[in-house]
Amino acid sequence: MTEKENIMAKKKSSRTIVGSPLTPTMLGELGALGELATTADTFKPDGNWINNYRIWTCHGYRESGNDNVGWLRIERTVRGPKGSFILKVRQEVVQTDRLLNVIDVAINSLNKQPPSLVEWQLSSRFIEPDQRRKNELEVVEKGAVNRNIMTVTTAEHTLKREVPSALTCDWCLFEAVQHLDFEEKPALTFNLLEGLSVLKEDQQLSYRGRHRMKINGKDISLHRFDQLGRGILPYEYWLDDRHRLLMVTSMNKAYILDDQAEKAIR
């Protein structure tokens, strides 16, 4: 081995393995949390609101490899008297050498549990550090679901696919979980169109109680919902007493409510 390789090997062998799953307490220990977001008295899950989340990842060691890699904004706007709403989503994830993947979505949903997808617009684009867009990698499409048929329309094509019922998407769950009662009930079952693109079936979301914990030295209690299903590692949704979603943890990544989330990757 070269001297450089030896130094790297020594550094690697001195790292401490985290050892236990990511939880709000563990995120605090690993330095992923700043001041926990507070929720205004006026917050209503079925009203108009904006939640910004940092996307933080963990390599499994305490000392290194843990970082913010993106951010997610979810904006809910009530659309009609029956409670249908529009969810506007922006997700930015930083790639190799600062290439940025930006996804913009507007979803028109019915206010069911889980929210039913009606129609949406999605764009995925890649932006170089000098702000040049990589047009050759862009995806722009409109989608709609009607009676188990999903129609996706691009500038050139219209594609139809059969999809299962009770279909929602991962971003909608960030909204939906805030409506659920804090009590043990039969699990909410649904199918997931992850990223409005790939199907993941047989999902279940269930309440797992109120958890008291210490975060950054403060005693806090949060409510937890677990999502298990095909094609995903379990997601844990952590909410405050006002039903606002503060954190989501899933294996090696976390979404952390943070008004300054966008700045974390700038």
Add this chain to the structure above:
Amino acid sequence: MNSNKTAKQSKQLVNRRDFIKLGGSAAAVLASGTLTRNVLAARQSNKSKPKNILLIITDQQHIETIAAGGCRYVRTPALDRLKTSGVSFTQSYSANPLCSPARSAVFTGRTSSECTVYVNGRPIRPDIPNLGQWFSEHTDYETFYAGKWHLPRTYTSTIPGFKVINTGIGGFGYLCDTVMSRACEGFLRNRSKSKPFLLVASFMQPHDICEWLRLNMENPGRLRYPQLAGQLPELPDNFEFDKNEPEAIRQRRLGNEPFRGKSKWDKEQWRYYRWSYYRNIEQLDAEIGRILQALEDWGYIKDTLIVFISDHGEGMGHHQMVRKSSLYNEASRVPLLFSWPGHIAKNETDTVNLASGLDIMPTLCDYAAIRPPQNMRGVSLRAVLEANGSLERDFIVSEVSTNTGRMVRTPQYKYIAYADDPAEQLFDMKNDPGETKNLATSSKYASTRRQYRKMLRDWERRLDVPANVPNANVWGQKV
């Protein structure tokens, strides 16, 4: 392959005119015993050339993780589709069950020790061309690379011979695979169809199991998700095994998370680990599905040769191992699938032929109708894929552990040796496919052991391993 046997066969199989047609490099290739009768036949009959080539590589995928291949613990519609639309191998091996070394062999057709990629994070030796460089120079395919590279950087914006779609975030498979497959989808949607492409889509998953292990090393003594209690996969049949092993293997096992926490894993934790690994496989499958769907939606599927391979396998509790870097089947055997509708046999499972990551380069060169670079250590699999012949190959070799370990695999046996370690392993793969009974210590198998040592030594002597590679001078001498 024994060189005398090869030379004899070559005389029988190749006449002078064939030889001239093949060009100067054929002499070296034939001498090394890597060009088969079937490859020659294929080349001479002007077989079809795919308009496009898609090479999908996954990271750390155990071979028994495809539902259509019999795995009852996962749903893998995309991999099922690939498997049933083409040919899959059950005796397919990584040339070195560790990320960078395995990849160096896939992308060059040369052993990892020859490439000087004996550990992770080393570049390929500059005088050995990679697939992108060779195709750029010798074909009209435009060459693209998306995803994990790891030779040396895990993700990078520059790879010799490739235009890089630089998506990925080191070590986070779920996040970066999603972005990578979206980029590939965009690439396929926006590209002019007139120019043929070679696209490598290199996924990080199911490698996230490494992060899972670090985040679940401590055995909590109860399931975090109690509702899984009745759903956890069984332990593999070879969870218990013959402990007469080389020290390198024993140390590797003990250095892994199941044995490092405050309390050793119980069987439930092992089964939960397996359950989690299968969920990573399903995540991966969904992203592969996105690319396959784009190929179909945008009209490429009939004109595209799809090759699918993993760099190496995953322990999954076989021999109580996790991760890679061992020569047991769980880490060294890899899924290998080929699909090209109308050209490659449909829904065929090849349980006979031995295949290697070393075969990717010569096989793709064969399909692109070009000669491969000199000194290929693998062979073209085309004859088998198109069901018009078999491979003239007696064994394959894999390396491991910073060039300290070697494996010789024949249809009957697997022989494993480590430099400076007297413990050898010999398994009867037909009667003990789980590698649970080490026959190396039995006097009954002394001559078999000697024979395999000689096969390994003869193979080693043909390799061009630079002196700065650890243990470069050990192999090829051990008798």
